[in-house]
Amino acid sequence: MNIVDILEALNRHWKLLLRLFIVVLVLLVxxxxxxxxxxxxxxxxALDRIPGFWSVFGFFGCIFFIFFSKFLGRIGIWxxxxxxxx
Amino acid sequence: xxxLWIHPALILLIGAALLPLVPERLRRGYxxxxxxxxxxxxxxxxxxxxxxxxxxxxxxxxxxxxxxxxVFGYIMSLMALIGTLYGLHVRRTGELVAAWVYVSGSLGxxxxxxxxxxxxxxxxxxxxxxxxxxxxxxxxxxxxGFRYLMxxxxxxxxxxxxxxxxxxxxxxxxxxxFNVAQPGIGEWLILIGFILNAxxxxxxxxxxxxxxxxxxxxxxxxxxxxxxxxxxxxxxxFPGMEILIWLGVIxxxxxxxxxxxxxxxxxxxxxxxxxxxxxxxxxxxxxxxxALNGVCAHAFAHILYKGLxxxxxxSVLYMTGQSKFTxxxxxxxxxPWTFVFTLIGALAISAFPLFSxxxxxxxxxxxxxYQDMVWAGFLLSLASVGTFVSIGLKISYLVWFxxxxxxxxxxDKAADPPWNMNLxxxxxxxxxxxxxxxxxxxxxxxxxxxxxxPYTSAHVSKAMQLLLFAMLxxxxxxxxxxxxxxxxLDTDWLYRRGAQLxxxxxxxxxxxxxxxxxxxxxxxxxxxxxRFFAKPGGHIQWLLMRPxxxxxxxxxxxxxxxxxxxxHGSYPVGVSVLLSVLFLSLVSILFFIF
Numbered sequence: 001m002n003i004v005d006i007l008e009a010l011n012r013h014w015k016l017l018l019r020l021f022i023v024v025l026v027l028l029v030x031x032x033x034x035x036x037x038x039x040x041x042x043x044x045x046a047l048d049r050i051p052g053f054w055s056v057f058g059f060f061g062c063i064f065f066i067f068f069s070k071f072l073g074r075i076g077i078w079x080x081x082x083x084x085x086x
Numbered sequence: 087x088x089x090l091w092i093h094p095a096l097i098l099l100i101g102a103a104l105l106p107l108v109p110e111r112l113r114r115g116y117x118x119x120x121x122x123x124x125x126x127x128x129x130x131x132x133x134x135x136x137x138x139x140x141x142x143x144x145x146x147x148x149x150x151x152x153x154x155x156x157v158f159g160y161i162m163s164l165m166a167l168i169g170t171l172y173g174l175h176v177r178r179t180g181e182l183v184a185a186w187v188y189v190s191g192s193l194g195x196x197x198x199x200x201x202x203x204x205x206x207x208x209x210x211x212x213x214x215x216x217x218x219x220x221x222x223x224x225x226x227x228x229x230x231g232f233r234y235l236m237x238x239x240x241x242x243x244x245x246x247x248x249x250x251x252x253x254x255x256x257x258x259x260x261x262x263x264f265n266v267a268q269p270g271i272g273e274w275l276i277l278i279g280f281i282l283n284a285x286x287x288x289x290x291x292x293x294x295x296x297x298x299x300x301x302x303x304x305x306x307x308x309x310x311x312x313x314x315x316x317x318x319x320x321x322x323x324f325p326g327m328e329i330l331i332w333l334g335v336i337x338x339x340x341x342x343x344x345x346x347x348x349x350x351x352x353x354x355x356x357x358x359x360x361x362x363x364x365x366x367x368x369x370x371x372x373x374x375x376x377a378l379n380g381v382c383a384h385a386f387a388h389i390l391y392k393g394l395x396x397x398x399x400x401s402v403l404y405m406t407g408q409s410k411f412t413x414x415x416x417x418x419x420x421x422p423w424t425f426v427f428t429l430i431g432a433l434a435i436s437a438f439p440l441f442s443x444x445x446x447x448x449x450x451x452x453x454x455x456y457q458d459m460v461w462a463g464f465l466l467s468l469a470s471v472g473t474f475v476s477i478g479l480k481i482s483y484l485v486w487f488x489x490x491x492x493x494x495x496x497x498d499k500a501a502d503p504p505w506n507m508n509l510x511x512x513x514x515x516x517x518x519x520x521x522x523x524x525x526x527x528x529x530x531x532x533x534x535x536x537x538x539x540p541y542t543s544a545h546v547s548k549a550m551q552l553l554l555f556a557m558l559x560x561x562x563x564x565x566x567x568x569x570x571x572x573x574x575l576d577t578d579w580l581y582r583r584g585a586q587l588x589x590x591x592x593x594x595x596x597x598x599x600x601x602x603x604x605x606x607x608x609x610x611x612x613x614x615x616x617r618f619f620a621k622p623g624g625h626i627q628w629l630l631m632r633p634x635x636x637x638x639x640x641x642x643x644x645x646x647x648x649x650x651x652x653x654h655g656s657y658p659v660g661v662s663v664l665l666s667v668l669f670l671s672l673v674s675i676l677f678f679i680f
Binding site: 002003004007008011021024025028029031032037038039040042043044045048052054055056057058059060061062063064065066067068069070072073076077078079080081083084 | 342343344346347418419422423425426455456460463467468471472475476487542543544547548550551552553554555556557558559560562563566567570571572573574575582583
């Protein structure tokens with residue numbers, strides 16, 4: 001099977017992939033909460049010990065970057081492509 | 087020990103010099119043979135000091151081979167081989183010569199045992215690498231190359247000034263760790279030279295400016311050598327210098343944020359060099375054994391995955407002529423293998439478990455937490471979220487999947503690149519996975535004996551949560567990431583636009599002053615003086631006598647008399663007496679005062 005066919009097949013089943021993705025997300029938080037599976041004895045900080053802390057951190061981190069960069073773009077970082085041309 | 091030791095950089099320099107003479111049918115074999123020979127020479131070199139030459143009052147050391155220089159030498163020569171394979175089919179001999187001279191500058195700097203040797207190779211890097219930008223041949227590349235050269239020349243001057251000041255107080259010019267607790271002005275200038283090449287903001291703008299304008303294979307070389315040589319010199323010279331922690335953290339976040347702002351795939355990757363080198367600079371600042379091992383490991387892994395990513399976007403540029411997100415999209419159908427390789431590079435830089443970035447980046451982040459630098463640790467973790475979103479997801483979405491923004495001619499041209507480019511990417515992709523899976527390969531090369539296990543359950547769980555929940559955030563806000571046809575201004579504004587403003591100000595200000603000066607000094611004053619000295623006595627008399635004239639008629643008569651007298655040179659005796667009395671009284675006043 002050709003690699004393009006595999007990618008197209010994945011593309012066709014994107015709804016299934018999305019459901020799988022959500023299951024994986026839930027599992028990640030659940031596993032993080034079970035001390036037998038994830039040993040947090042050597043955690044660096046108290047926040048580290050909260051189950052799912054890094055999930056929240058990752059999600060809001062992503063949102064932060066997207067909005068913060070858009071904000072910077074609007075206040076003057078973004079300029080027309082020919083800005084330096086004249 | 088010095089006999090029979092051949093500097094790896096020398097092999098490459100001779101190889102580059104002979105390259106134009108090699109006959110066509112041997113060309114491809116020769117091109118691969120030279121960097122392979124360099125790699126073999128580095129691989130089999132024993133630790134020790136080689137090539138020590140007395141020079142004026144100092145001793146130059148060309149070959150300091152130890153664990154630290156070896157790990158950098160190994161990966162750089164390996165990447166030189168991969169990069170050469172990637173550009174094997176390119177016909178421009180000059181470009182390859184420039185690339186090899188650039189690599190030899192880098193290797194020379196890595197193995198240099200004293201500051202003068204370091205400086206010479208440092209400059210060699212700058213002056214050869216600029217050709218990799220100029221060979222692109224566009225008008226923009228030409229000016230971008232000049233800016234690149236100017237900035238590096240400034241950095242070189244700072245480095246040289248620092249070395250000279252340092253030499254006044256130091257016993258020798260040996261390049262070892264400086265006194266980071268109390269650095270003198272010389273050390274500070276050397277540090278500025280180093281961090282300019284490491285692209286620490288605000289001295290970083292040369293990097294995205296130059297690398298995005300370079301040729302498709304030139305940027306594969308560029309992304310490897312300059313910044314990582316600078317990282318090596320920082321590890322060697324400034325371990326534990328605290329300011330580097332904060333500069334590094336700023337770099338990491340700065341690069342990631344700018345990566346969201348740009349519209350060009352190669353510019354985005356360039357900002358991620360700034361960001362990834364930030365991890366290394368932070369590690370140097372922390373300065374513990376774990377942190378320094380982390381710096382070396384991350385430089386090693388970074389060279390491979392960044393090279394791979396530049397090879398991937400370089401393939402897109404080579405095949406389609408495009409690197410802007412607004413001109414690409416949906417290319418997985420036409421360039422599937424390039425997509426797979428680039429994805430591996432993206433997962434490696436994002437520090438996914440089982441990929442190289444995971445086992446290297448973790449060391450620096452852990453070192454920050456171990457030293458109770460909790461804020462640094464959290465900010466570095468935040469940056470890895472941004473790295474994954476902008477490289478792993480944004481590039482994938484805007485170049486490979488997502489809306490097809492290609493023009494018909496771009497789409498028609500798109501296809502997987504020639505075999506050598508694919509093979510180079512495959513080798514780099516393999517190594518990105520191999521390093522992540524089999525950690526002893528990389529860890530055994532590191533300079534310090536420090537046992538570190540990246541695959542603890544807590545660490546894997548942290549990484550997976552960070553990355554996959556960032557992915558969730560990306561899908562939620564995917565509409566916000568539509569590309570725009572814009573440029574993102576950076577500190578190069580100061581010398582691109584700022585320079586224009588400065589030029590105008592200087593033009594108006596200084597040229598105006600010049601013109602005023604010329605008017606007054608060259609035209610008016612000499613004419614006035616000329617007129618005055620034509621009849622000096624007459625003019626003085628006229629100036630003195632005019633206030634006493636009662637009307638115009640008397641003034642005219644007075645003028646006539648004065649003119650007549652000065653023409654004939656006949657003055658009343660009284661005037662001479664008056665002048666003599668004035669002169670004598672002036673002399674006697676001066677005599678009494680002094």
